Amino acid sequence: MKDDTKKGKRLGLGTAQYGMDYGISNRRGQNSLDEVKQILDEAKTLGIEMLDTSPNYGNSEEVLGKCLIKEKHFHIVTKTPVFDKNIITQKSGDILTEYFESSLEQLGCNTLYGLLVHHAENLLAPGGVYLAKSLLELKSRGLATKIGVSIYNSTQIDAILNIFEPDIIQLPINLFDQRLINSGHLTKLKKQNIEIHARSIFLQGLLLMEQEKLPKFFEPIKTNIGEYFVFLKENDISPQTAALNFVKNIEEIDYIILGVNSVDHLKENVAAFEKELNIDFTKFSISDEKIINPAMWELS
């Protein structure tokens, strides 16, 4: 029987850093196999079930497969390969299926919890219907329980909902990036019974970074970040507690995916997640997409 009282039930682990160097604040680089095993063991103890991976995260799927032999505890969500959006054909649909079969093999699983289109633009491009067809076929064969899309903005959500019925949407949301709350898209998705997986909770670690270490690119928001950290200090709140409480209090979110590359950070985050805060963080939202979309960061 599942233990619903476990603390981490609503949390999920991102796995990009298991297969590649990932995260703006990550100084340790890619995790070793041993470190991944330790993180997954601890995650299981804490009741975390959801894992987010992708064939695009270096050898992350292979690493997970090695760590999860005979381990049936986790629900795994993987993604499609990224296609050139100018040439999506029947062949792309076949490639999607081949990649998914390879993901199953790498992960040592017969079925997976979810399969998401990694770049929503691929589904929206001419020929995107071939990808949708392959996704639906994998679902009807029982190989992927749920299918969906990872998105970056509300325009993509609207466009996707016009052509496809996703079971899951993975989206970015954090204390600085409150766009999808303000636009009403979270509510809209929930009304349609779509499972919401939130990522970028720490904005790749930016929300936890010591100010002196901020890359030059963030100079334009140095004052905003400074005020935010002063607020946390005055209220005796750790940045982890603030970032996690912000998303925890958004009831539309089903799973909160976060990236950690050490057991210590995992434990620290779950403890922070458990704390109850009742603070309105609205005033800390930042609207400049160049800042809140990591894909637009120019870091040397």
Ligand SMILES: NC(=O)c1ccc[n+]([C@@H]2O[C@H](COP(=O)([O-])OP(=O)(O)OC[C@H]3O[C@@H](n4cnc5c(N)ncnc54)[C@H](OP(=O)(O)O)[C@@H]3O)[C@@H](O)[C@H]2O)c1
């Ligand atoms: N398009 C997509 O589908 C897409 C895009 C981006 C991300 N993702 C998924 O989301 C996952 C998470 O990525 P994200 O961008 O959302 O990352 P995030 O969770 O916002 O931030 C991760 C960063 O925060 C740092 N961190 C975490 N806990 C910490 C703590 N207690 N103290 C200090 N630093 C801490 C991590 O460093 P430590 O590792 O040192 O703990 C890591 O560098 C990825 O692994 C991937 O699975 C998907």
